Amino acid sequence: MDLMRRCALIAFLFFSGPSVAADIPPVDAPDTMAERVKACIACHGPEDKEGRDAYYPRIAGKPEGYLYNQLRNFRDGRRHYRPMALLLEGLPDQYLREMAAYFASLNQVFPPPEPMNSSPAEVELARTLITRGDAERKIPACVECHGKDLMGIAPFIPGLLGLPRAYIMAQFGNWQHGGLMRGQTPDCMSEIARQLTTDEAIAIAAWLAAQPVSEALLKRSGPAAVLPAELARRCSSIVLQPGGAQ
Known part of the structure; x- marks a missing residue:
């Protein structure tokens, strides 16, 4: 079964x-x-x-x-x-x-990082989008929403480290095409993912999956507490408060 x-x-x-x-x-x-x-x-x-x-x-x-x-x-x-x-x-x-x-409340267990098989050009592309984004295409840097250490921003934004490359790619595909898991409801990640090319999505997923998560990083960072005001407004449609309000 x-x-x-x-x-x-x-x-x-x-x-x-x-x-x-x-x-x-x-x-x-x-x-x-x-x-x-x-x-x-x-x-x-x-x-x-x-x-x-x-x-x-x-x-x-x-x-x-x-x-x-x-x-x-x-x-x-x-x-x-x-x-x-x-x-x-x-x-x-x-x-x-x-x-x-x-x-x-549970301690998260992180797997070892995946091997980095990207070319130097792909690594640089991923780093640029993750740390600086692309203002001309209105693509924010990943670190703006997911924290400078990519460990998430409480209470609504998850971390990006410790996820398999294939899982990240699957999520990009679902956001881009309204697939099985993500449905048709638009949100800010759907907007961002649709701006990325296939090569960019592959490069980002490979880079994230290859990053280690050390105990020192967990103790130093943890989820950040504040989402930048501009991005909070942009993503307000998916920030559901515990009482159910949007």
């Missing part, structure tokens, strides 16, 4: 009604969030997993607001992935906030 089907089955068993489990002996499990989200851990465990259809990234340690937004997006159809929709169907906002807070 592939990973996607296993995730859907676990979600069904965890969140289905009592009638489904009538013939299953009761289990004396602790009533904790850690126990409740075991369906999530099947896919989003401590290590990145590559299934037949998609990557399942780590969610531990990501900003609480970001996780809450994504949970709501999957539940409400702004992001499309059937196992996630089944898992979250009918769950209230307050419960999604508790799930987000739980995963945000």
